[in-house]
Each structure stands twice: as C-alpha cells, then as structure tokens.
Amino acid sequence: MNPALGSTDRPLRVAIIGAGPSGFYTAAALAARKDIAVSIDLIDRLPTPYGLVRYGVAPDHPKIKDVVRVFEKLALDPRLRYLGNVEYGRDLRLADLRRHYDQIVFSVGGQSDRRLGIPGEDAENSLSSTAFVAWYSCHPDFLELPVVLDGSAAAVVGIGNVAIDVARILVRDPDELAKTDISDDSLAALRAGGPRDVYLLARRGPVQAKCSPAELKEMGHLAGVDLIVDPAELELDEASAAELAGDREAQKNFELLRALAERGPTGAPRRIHLRFLVSPAEVIAQDGRVCGLRVEKNRLVPGRSGLSAQGTGEFETLPVGLVVRAVGYRSLPLPEMPFDDRGGIIPNAGGRVLDPTSAAAIPALYVAGWVKRGPTGLIGSNKPDGLETAEAMLADLPLTQPAKEPERTALDATLAERGTRVVDFAAWQRLDRLEVERGKPHGRPRVKFGAVAEMLAALAETPAGAGPSSGH
C-alpha cells in the first residue's frame, strides 16, 4: 500500500505560485501543522521574493519592510524551497504543476490596475499607480516607464493609502528620499523636476476618505510641504455628519483635516492640495502629453452602500502635467485558470478555486491573497487569508489525488529541460547582501538591482560562498 499523503514517507507536495506576503503566510500556515509532513516549493517569476513588500511599500517606510525577517526565517526551513525567476505560464504550465505537485496555490497578487474610463487616459504622462509605484521601487518590468517630471504640477486620483504614498513621494524632499532604497532613476527625475504642487483628488467627501489616519497625519507633517485643505470642503451635510458619528477612523481623519484647514498654508515650497468631491472627467493633452485634468464637482447622494458621488455638471480644469490614477490594483487572468473579470480575481470559495460553469471546486487548485479576495488590506491581512486557504487544503487531503512525479528532482529536471535559470534562496540572499553593500557608501539601506539580467549577471560574478560575508 502506498504511504498516505502528508505522512513522513510521502510528504504533501505543494506549489505556491507567487512569493509575496500571501504566498509566505499560506506556506507558514501549512508548515505550522505538526501532524502533517509538507514539502513546499514557493515559486516567483522574479529572482527576488516578497512581492509588494519589495516593490510596493513606500521606500520612505522602511520599518514596514521588516516583516521580511519573518518570511526569511520560514524560507530557511528545510521543508520549503524558494524557486525565483520561474514564471507560471512561461516556465511552467498547469499540466506541469499537476504532474509534480499534489496541491497548487496561486498567490500572484494584482499585477495590473483599474482604469478611470475617461477620454485622454492613455496620454503620455497619464499613469497608473501600479506602474508609477513599480517605477520608483525599481521593479524590473517598469524600469523604462516613460515618466516626464519637468516641474509641472501633478494630480493623483484617489485618496487611499496608495494615493497618499504616491503624493508623498512626489513632493518629499529628494535629500530625504536619497536615504531610502528608491530607484536611482526616479530619484534623479524627482530631483530635477519633481512637482511643487500635487492635487490629491477624492470622489467623495472627507468623511468617506479611505486613507488611514496615520498616513494622513504623516502627510500633514512633511518637512517643506503644506497640506492644503479648503475649510469649505469640510462643511458636512446631514448624512455625512451621521456617518461620521459612527466611524472612529473617519473621526480621527476629520479632526486632522480640520486642524490642517485651520492652520492654513505656511508658505512651504511644496504643496499637496487635498480636494474633495471631484471626479476626473478628461485628461487634456497637447502633442500627446498631459497638460491638464478636467474634473467635475460632485455632490453626495444616498447609494447602495452609504453615500455615493454624483456629478453636478460643474467643471474645472487643473493645470497639471502628470496624472497618476490610484483607484485600485487588479489581478490579471492566468493561462489555463478561470478568472472572474468583474471582480478581477480567480473565482473561489474560501480559497478553493471554483469552476465558473458548475461553481464546483476544481480539485487541487487554491488561491490566496489579492488574487483571491481583491486588492485590499495590509500585509497582515494576508495572514488569516493564507490560514483559511491552508485549512481548506488540509481538509481536502483525504480526497487529494497524489501527483505522479512528486520528487523535487523531477521538477528540477522539468525546469532544466526548459533552460530556466532558477534563483534559489541562497542566491537571493547573495543578491540581498550585494544590494546592501552597494547602499553602504551612500548611507542607504540598499541600492536595488533593476533588470533581471543585471541580477543574474551579479550572481554569476559572485558565485556561492564568494559574496560579501555580512548581511543587513
């Protein structure tokens, strides 16, 4: 009789596609179960792990990135392997995964963005926050993003935490940014022509703003920057006042906004203009490049979930040369996997992937993180999310069909046949140390490698055991 799946003689073989927070937290939840033997391959299309912790979390928020210590510890567990530079859809297809693994988790995050759906949106210098954030974070796919910073004002559409990150990076003193791991190209561009005025545009009113009080407070205390709030925009209608009364977060935000409005401008060299109750209507371009943003003023009306914005027919044009829309990330469909186009996620029930036609769970396929629940929540939100998926996987164990070629060496042979250059965790640690070394002379936490080819070349020049000896 064959040994049972999950026994020490036949550990459960799991592929987790995407080594961002949700991939790591799912792996952690599986590894935490002492009664089940697991062997996990954590696979990422980039040589570098940690997803948006490396390529999303703002460079001037280094403490938040410390969460990687937890992930690092897990990656050194012998039951887990990290396989970087391996892309699902390019290096591995679904049939390969089914041949080599008993269960497969997709935790690929949100690689794209939601659009505004307005004329002119594709003009030069009208960008998504997905692209803009990836550009200043030195993501290999966005190194060549055409961003023109020529001192013109900028509009950032949205007032969530990502919008606030973008606005803050745009106006923050470049000398302060020079102490972070921001990409060299974006730092140089910001030094040369960063905007003096940034308009941060919210569709609804101050009570409905979805940013966290901490982010708002930080933006109000940036050196050399005035956060300008028009007191008239803080006058609440009855419905907003009622909403405010029952929402602690909104109250904190509102108190901060009121204090800022009372303080007024202090004559600082750069300004963030917080504008409520406006929606972008058209990106205006000249010779193909943004030269303004036409916005429509809104009023609040009762909607399906709380108050929603309704256009008033009154328009205004903001004189901006850059528009960054920060209205949400979005997952992309994966080859051979179902996709819910409306929700921008892989259809699932508690992490089990569903067949869109029958609504039945597809055996052995699971999801975690942003591609499971949509692009919301902090890094820590992926922990209970990953646990839920892991519990579904383990509950399904009695019904799980064992893979035909579960050995690690069998997967390695498949990748070798395809000429894939796998970057394992030891190689990533070498890259990590090299980046930290590059940062030291400049008082920076690291200077990131950009292109994947550059990372692979650096690894080839620094074979195992030959790299700098101390980590960060």
Ligand SMILES: Cc1cc2nc3c(=O)[nH]c(=O)nc-3n(C[C@H](O)[C@H](O)[C@H](O)COP(=O)(O)OP(=O)(O)OC[C@H]3O[C@@H](n4cnc5c(N)ncnc54)[C@H](O)[C@@H]3O)c2cc1C
């Ligand atoms: C701009 C921004 C700032 C943020 N700031 C904060 C913050 O300050 N604090 C906080 O707590 N949270 C923050 N968050 C939220 C946090 O980053 C997310 O909750 C979290 O990263 C989502 O995790 P995930 O694993 O689902 O996706 P991701 O982090 O996106 O990870 C997905 C991984 O999958 C890989 N991948 C994609 N496609 C494939 C494929 N085909 N094959 C193999 N691998 C693939 C990607 O390379 C990536 O490594 C921020 C988010 C953004 C966008």
